[in-house]
Amino acid sequence: MSWPILFFILVGALSIATAVGVVSSRQPIHSALFLLVNFITLAIMYVSLEAQFLAAVQVIIYAGGIVILILFVIMLMGSEDVPVDRIDSSWASIAALGLGMLMAATLLYSFMADFLFQAEPNTLAGGAPYAIGMTLFTRYILAIEMVAILLLVALIGALLLARGPRTGPKTGAELHAEEEEADAAGTTIPYVDDETTVMAAAE
Amino acid sequence: MVPTFYYLILSAVLFTIGAVGVLTRRSILIIFMCVELMLNSVNLTLVAAARQWGNFNGHIFVFMIMAVAAAEVAVGLAILISHYRLTGSTDVSKIHLLKW
Numbered sequence: 258m259s260w261p262i263l264f265f266i267l268v269g270a271l272s273i274a275t276a277v278g279v280v281s282s283r284q285p286i287h288s289a290l291f292l293l294v295n296f297i298t299l300a301i302m303y304v305s306l307e308a309q310f311l312a313a314v315q316v317i318i319y320a321g322g323i324v325i326l327i328l329f330v331i332m333l334m335g336s337e338d339v340p341v342d343r344i345d346s347s348w349a350s351i352a353a354l355g356l357g358m359l360m361a362a363t364l365l366y367s368f369m370a371d372f373l374f375q376a377e378p379n380t381l382a383g384g385a386p387y388a389i390g391m392t393l394f395t396r397y398i399l400a401i402e403m404v405a406i407l408l409l410v411a412l413i414g415a416l417l418l419a420r421g422p423r424t425g426p427k428t429g430a431e432l433h434a435e436e437e438e439a440d441a442a443g444t445t446i447p448y449v450d451d452e453t454t455v456m457a458a459a460e
Numbered sequence: 461m462v463p464t465f466y467y468l469i470l471s472a473v474l475f476t477i478g479a480v481g482v483l484t485r486r487s488i489l490i491i492f493m494c495v496e497l498m499l500n501s502v503n504l505t506l507v508a509a510a511r512q513w514g515n516f517n518g519h520i521f522v523f524m525i526m527a528v529a530a531a532e533v534a535v536g537l538a539i540l541i542s543h544y545r546l547t548g549s550t551d552v553s554k555i556h557l558l559k560w
Contacts, residue, residue: 265462269470276474276497280481285489292493295474299500302470305462306511311503311522318526323496323533330537331489334544349483356483360476364469392516393523400520404527411531418538421545 265305272298285331293324310386467508474501488540488550492533499529 275298278291296319303312393401474497481494503522510518544550 261462273473276477279493288490288493303507306507308507352483356479360472363472389519397520407531411534415534415538419541
C-alpha cells in the first residue's frame with residue numbers, strides 16, 4: 258500500500274470517527290469540537306486533492322467562523338437544557354434504512370463507474386488562488402455579486418432575528434408620545450433618571 | 461495518487477452520518493451541525509470530481525456552497541436564539557405549531 262493511500266485512510270478514518278462523534282455526543286459542546294476536527298480533516302483532504310485555496314477557505318470559514326458561531330450560541334443558551342435522548346418516531350428508522358440502502362447503491366455505483374478504469378486522474382494546474390481567482394472573477398463574476406447580496410441579506414436578517422426586545426432607554430419619539438398620552442389623560446409622568454428604574458419600567 | 465472513488469466513498473459515508481444525525485437527534489443545535497456535515501461531504505465530492513476531470517468549476521461550486529453555508533448558519537442560529545428566548549427549549553419535537 259502506497260503512502261498517499263495510507264495517509265488517506267488515516268485521515269478518512271479520523272474524519273468518519275469525528276463525524277460519528279458529532280452525531281452521538283451527549284454534550285453539544287463536544288459535538289462542536291468534533292465538528293471542528295472534522296472540518297480540519299476535510300481541509301487536509303482538499304490539500305491532497307490539489308485544492309489548496311479551498312483548504313485555506315475551509316479552515317478560515319468553517320473552523321474559524323462557523324464553529325466559533327456555534328460555540329457562542331451554545332455559550333448563550335447553556336448546555337444543560339439541550340435534550341440528549343433520541344427521537345422516537347416510526348418514520349425515522351424507515352428513513353434511516355432507506356438512506357442506508359441509498360448509500361450502499363452509491364458505493365456500488367462508485368465502484369463500478371467508468372472513470373475507475375481511467376489510468377490517472379487529471380492533474381489540475383494547481384488549485385492555487387491565482388487560477389481560482391481568474392475563473393471566479395471573469396466567468397463567475399455574476400455569481401460572486403449574488404453571493405455578496407446574499408451575505409448582506411443574511412447579515413441584516415440575522416441582526417433582525419437575533420435582536421431581542423429592546424430594554425435600553427426610550428427614544429425621543431416614544432417619550433413624546435407618552436407625554437401626549439399623559440397630557441390627554443390629565444396625569445404626569447414620574448421623572449426617572451436612574452437607569453435601573455428605566456430598565457425595570459421597560460420590563 | 462489516491463483514486464477518486466476513495467473520496468466518493470468517504471463523502472457518501474459522511475453524508476449518511478450527517479443524515480442519520482438530522483433524523484435521530486432532537487436538539488436543534490446538533491441537527492444544525494449535522495447539516496454542516498452533509499454540506500461538507502458534498503463539497504468533498506465536488507473537489508474530488510474537479511480533480512478527476514481537471515476542471516476548476518467544481519472549486520467554484522464549493523466556494524459558493526461555503527458562502528451559502530455561512531449565510532445559512534448566521535440566519536439559522538439567529539432563529540434558534542430567538543426561538544430559545546421565546547420558549548426556553550431547543551427540542552425540535554416541541555416545535556409543532558405549524559404541524560397538523
